[in-house]
Amino acid sequence: MPTLGVNIDHIATIRQARRTVEPDPVAAAVLAELAGADGITVHLREDRRHIQDRDVRILRQTVRSHLNLEMAATDEMLSIALDIKPDYVTLVPEKREEVTTEGGLDIVGQIARIGEIVDKLQNAGIPVSLFIDAESAQIEASVKVQAKFIELHTGQYAEAKDETTRQRELALLAQGCEKAIKAGLRVNAGHGLTYWNVYPVAALPGMEELNIGHTIISRAALVGIERAVREMKEAILGH
Numbered sequence: 001m002p003t004l005g006v007n008i009d010h011i012a013t014i015r016q017a018r019r020t021v022e023p024d025p026v027a028a029a030v031l032a033e034l035a036g037a038d039g040i041t042v043h044l045r046e047d048r049r050h051i052q053d054r055d056v057r058i059l060r061q062t063v064r065s066h067l068n069l070e071m072a073a074t075d076e077m078l079s080i081a082l083d084i085k086p087d088y089v090t091l092v093p094e095k096r097e098e099v100t101t102e103g104g105l106d107i108v109g110q111i112a113r114i115g116e117i118v119d120k121l122q123n124a125g126i127p128v129s130l131f132i133d134a135e136s137a138q139i140e141a142s143v144k145v146q147a148k149f150i151e152l153h154t155g156q157y158a159e160a161k162d163e164t165t166r167q168r169e170l171a172l173l174a175q176g177c178e179k180a181i182k183a184g185l186r187v188n189a190g191h192g193l194t195y196w197n198v199y200p201v202a203a204l205p206g207m208e209e210l211n212i213g214h215t216i217i218s219r220a221a222l223v224g225i226e227r228a229v230r231e232m233k234e235a236i237l238g239h
């Protein structure tokens, strides 16, 4: 079964609501790892709406599992990643006006640019994951740019309004996962996964890591992050 990458962005959302110093994402990461998180994910957005540069720099020193830096494919973020050297980078799309990520990164339409960034990061020893929709063309383009991983965007599956749509989206994820693995890519998944919908994605053959944040931090606000992480680990196992 896949490992769990805990995205702690929304610990920082609470802190930034008052532009203060608590809750500290660094402390949240320690507690998440003690509760069984296999990795810590943070999204350093261009608008710094939640995670700050300071958080990423300290997390690099304190995370004991592995640190996944989500970032836009920009020169600014490339420079930061090459300086901080996370365990891996996930290239994600960003729009200033979005509430949260709205879809997968378009590799096909910017293959030279993405290839250049993937090369620079991987030549520096930083494996790259590409956050994409489960579309054949995007998977094929991910192979072309020689990314080590893809992360399948699970948003349409998570936001499905009825069971028929949910099953259709799950089938697309399953086909994408199988195609990617056959092409030599390693496969992660994330976005919008919850305690109630995670297991069918976790059970996809070859799925390596699930990056999950909002639902865990939402539960953590009520029962604490250790229990929220432990319960997500159990949900991934189908318990």
Ligand SMILES: CC(=O)[C@@H](O)[C@H](O)COP(=O)(O)O
Residues within 6 Å of the ligand: 007, 009, 010, 042, 043, 045, 070, 092, 099, 100, 101, 131, 190, 191, 192, 211, 213
């Ligand atoms: C790429 C993705 O789905 C999330 O990891 C991303 O971090 C969402 O952005 P927010 O955390 O700002 O909601």
Ligand SMILES: NCC(=O)COP(=O)(O)O
Residues within 6 Å of the ligand: 007, 041, 151, 189, 190, 191, 192, 193, 211, 212, 213, 214, 215
């Ligand atoms: N890449 C997905 C992620 O890190 C967390 O997304 P979400 O669970 O906060 O929707």
